[in-house]
Amino acid sequence: MGTRAAGAATLKRLRHSRGLSLAGVARALTRTAVALHQPRLPAVASVQRSVARWESAAPTLPDERYQLLLAHFYARTPAGQMAVGAGSDLAELLGALLDLGESETRVAFLRTALIRTATDTGGMLALLSTPVQAGLSVALIDPSRATEETAAGLVAVVADVNAQVGSVPMVRLQLLLAPVIDACRRLQAGPLPGPVVGHVRAVAVAACSLAGRLAFENRDDGASQALYAEATAQAERLGDTWPRANVHMSHALVTLYSSPDLTDAQRLVGQAVHAARSGDSVKVRARAHALQAEISARAGLERQAQAALGLAWYDIESQSGSDPSGSSFSAGHLRGFEGVCELYVGDPSVAHDRFAASAAALAGPREQVQRAIVRADQALARIRMGDPRSAAELLHECVLAAVATGGRVPAIRLRRARVELRPWRREDFVADLDDHLMDVLGA
Known part of the structure; x- marks a missing residue:
């Protein structure tokens, strides 16, 4: 069976599992559109013909409107409970859409939309x-x-x-x-x-x-x-030490941004490195060394920062096979840490290029928070290179990213970059940025 035929078969199986005819699915989608305050669908007979085409020998892909309605319909069990996790009808539907030729990006968007709904209605059980x-x-x-x-x-x-x-x-x-x-x-x-x-x-x-x-x-x-x-x-109380290193690193990062004093962050990252070195995860070890480099650079310790970066690159380049942590830490992330080190104890123009490379590598939805942070730091590098107007242009992009992700750290980085624009506060490009910040962040 071809991929598209498998997608059509899955849609038919989902329909039959709920005891529905083609017309029954058409009526269900019509009711779903009304419940979601979507534009009314055509007559049931017309919708029924669309459902039939999706399941035919030469199946077509439902358009985006019908995909959303199908997702909302199959995200609820016949008893009306939300179910969006593995093994759910929604998961089956999304797999069928992939088989029918839909992009992974669009399918991920649909799943995210239904997870948002689950926070209102189904909670954890929906997953x-x-x-x-x-x-x-x-x-x-x-x-x-x-x-x-x-x-x-x-x-x-x-x-x-x-x-x-x-x-x-x-x-x-x-x-x-x-x-x-x-x-x-x-x-x-x-x-x-x-x-x-x-x-x-x-x-x-x-x-x-x-x-x-x-x-x-x-x-x-x-x-x-x-x-x-x-x-x-x-x-x-766990056997391996890399999970403890992960906890210390996450804790170090939030400590770094919630206090101007680096002492506690340095202590936590030291504990992270110690735990990571005796653990089985190379990626966790690389990230621990990278974070140690950043905090050393922020403290003005250039030699220590470069040494930690060298260890992080060694870790990244020596990894082979699967990593027990499942971490996504990559060379793209590490280039961002390199940029931070250059920003504080090196050349801002080199930092700028490192940030640009890192931002280009951080393209996935899960990486948008990190990308927003890197872009804000890239703007800071432009300020220190003597190009405040270009920095302000880049910060407009960061404002949008901070709003979209809801991240506190991108907002903190934004405000720090804005502080460094104070010498140009009477310029129009800074006033425009301030207006944008006020409009969306209340900053």
Whole structure:
């Protein structure tokens, strides 16, 4: 069976699984359009002909309007509950759209749109398959009945939330993640089966660490510190040390941006490097050395910064095969760290080129927060090169990115760059930037 034929077969199977005729799907899509306040669809007979074409021997791809309606329809179970995780009808639909020729970017957009809806209606459970939901419900009542599949379902939720950073507002992601942390606490309060203990603890580490970052992004520094403390305590009881290094790095970054004093950030990144060196993840080790380089550069320690960068490049270039951490840290990310080091203890023109290369490499939806940070730093380099007008033009792009991602760090970087534009505050290009900042950030 060809790829397009497989997509058509999946659409037919989804329809049959709900006991619907072609006309039944047409009526369901019409009702969905009304519920979403979309423009009315054509007559049911016309919509029915479209549904038939999607499932035919020479299938056509539903257009974007119908894709959205199909996604909203299949994102709810026949009982009306949201279900957008692995194994759901929505996941099946999105796979069918890929088979029918839709782009991965468009399919990712559709899934993000439905995850946004899940934060309003389905919460964490919407990201779990029906069997995992049932297993989790049993385990929360009696932790001794928890299984590895239960823990794997929670891992998938954390991964889903993490993948949506930069696409879904941070506060919505916090709402999705909070029940995972509560579930881990409740499971660990009971007698978990031996093989499951480590899996649940690993979920707790990842969930608390990510929640600490999200709390920081949402300007709740007290909650952020408490969550990082919990993540650290859990990580210390795991076998490998790279998860502990990840927690320390995330904590170091939010500390770096919430306090002008570098002491605590330096301490945390030192702990991260120590843990990463004895761990099995080369990518985590590379990122720890890169962050150590940045913090050294910010402290004016050029020799230490260059030494740490050298170690980070060694790590990146020596990696082979799969990495146990699943980290996406790459040479593109590392070029951004190189740029920061050049900005503080080197040549701003070299920094600018490093930032440009890094921004070009950070193209994925998940990387938009980091791209916004790199662009703001690139603008700072332009200011220090004596080109404030061009810097202001670049900062307009950063304003839009900061709004789109909802990230606190891009906003902080923006404000720092604006401070360095003060000598030109009477120029029109700075006034235009100020107006833009005020309009969208209230800054």
